[in-house]
Amino acid sequence: MTSTQASTTVVVVTWRGAAHVTACLDALAAQSRPHRTLVVDNASGDGTAALLAAHPSRPRVLRLRRNTGYAGAMATALEQVETPLMAWLNDDAAPDPGWLAELEDTLGEQPLAAAVTSRLELADGTTQSTGVRLTADGHGADLTEPADEVFGFCGGAALLRTDAVRAVGGVPAGFFCYYEDTDTAWRLRLAGWHVVAAGRARVRHRHGASTEPGSRRFHRWNERNRLLMLLRCAPAGVAVRELARFAALTAVLPLRRTGGPRPANFDPRLRARVLAEVAARLPATLRARRRVTRIAALGRGAIWEAWARP
Incomplete structure (x- = not known):
């Protein structure tokens, strides 16, 4: 109708x-x-x-x-x-x-x-x-x-x-x-x-009819966009912490032995690509963060404390 x-x-x-x-x-x-x-x-x-x-x-x-x-x-x-x-x-x-x-x-x-x-x-x-x-x-x-x-x-x-x-x-x-x-x-x-x-x-x-969950493309977009979202919207300390954690794990993964193929989200090459894309977008992302600040009526920390849970 x-x-x-x-x-x-x-x-x-x-x-x-x-x-x-x-x-x-x-x-x-x-x-x-x-x-x-x-x-x-x-x-x-x-x-x-x-x-x-x-x-x-x-x-x-x-x-x-x-x-x-x-x-x-x-x-x-x-x-x-x-x-x-x-x-x-x-x-x-x-x-x-x-x-x-x-x-x-x-x-x-x-x-x-x-x-x-x-x-x-x-x-x-x-x-x-x-x-x-x-x-x-x-x-x-x-x-x-x-x-x-x-x-x-x-x-x-x-x-x-x-x-x-x-x-x-x-x-x-x-x-x-x-x-x-x-x-x-x-x-x-x-x-x-x-x-x-x-x-x-x-x-x-029909979940995943257009994009395959668990694929390399899925993990690339998923990991990249989570980090970009945090840089745009989350408290600065949270955004920096999660970006640093992602980078640190990416750096040590090649040193870890595995008994078989790694899941796509633990592939150092894919994760390095994610970091490169986040770095390339960082200036625009920080400008977006400032725009978000201008429209905010509530603090980022207040939203995080109210909703972030394990």
């Missing part, structure tokens, strides 16, 4: 999503709440464009000339959204018919919240995420138990206040993939907003 008077634009980012994007659009077409649908196609070359053009829901499609990743596509979409609310939805996710209504109603009841996260379930019915927690070493980790308020939202399926996201600097397009959601949650919290969960907003998720 769509409407020009809708409160929400649902943004679906796809890349080579021919195998699953139709199921996502079918699920959106079955929503009980009017909405607009914007699909950002990251230069797919697998027939996705034809499927989008033929879908009976007639979604608006923004086709990019190159693959900008999930973060880049969401940043581009944010410039196009004209509704007060913006939903993030993976192309391999299929929400229940009442999904959007649950999210909108939850956000409507929580005027201090800028984001509400969904309950993502895997194909076998197990819970993937009910929100994101902040770990003691600065990772964003999925929660799997019900919670009313969470540190951050899972970008696979969430609803956000459009103006709030813009006011805190938008989506970090340079992250390409991973941690763009937790970085955004950090900045929303620093600005004084809350993030809540809607446990009845259920989404079935």
Whole structure:
């Protein structure tokens, strides 16, 4: 169900999503709440464009000339959204018919919240995420138990206040993939907003359909973006500590004997590449940190103390 008077634009980012994007659009077409649908196609070359053009829901499609990743596509979409609310939805996710209504109603009841996260379930019915927690070493980790308020939202399926996201600097397009959601949650919290969960907003998720969790690319983006997020958003002592820990472990790993192949995230060459990319981006990251400071209503230390847990 769509409407020009809708409160929400649902943004679906796809890349080579021919195998699953139709199921996502079918699920959106079955929503009980009017909405607009914007699909950002990251230069797919697998027939996705034809499927989008033929879908009976007639979604608006923004086709990019190159693959900008999930973060880049969401940043581009944010410039196009004209509704007060913006939903993030993976192309391999299929929400229940009442999904959007649950999210909108939850956000409507929580005027201090800028984001509400969904309950993502895997194909076998197990819970993937009910929100994101902040770990003691600065990772964003999925929660799997019900919670009313969470540190951050899972970008696979969430609803956000459009103006709030813009006011805190938008989506970090340079992250390409991973941690763009937790970085955004950090900045929303620093600005004084809350993030809540809607446990009845259920989404079935084919996790990893576009990117392979555990792959070298996954660990490169995951480790790099965690460090960049901390440098942008976390207390300075935390950011420096975690960067130093990452560098120190990278330096000693070649001296350690292993009985077989190392996991990708313990490959010294991959970790060295991560450090090189963080170093190359450091000037821009520190400028971003200063911008975050200017919009912050709360101290970084207060957020860390309230949410960072083992």
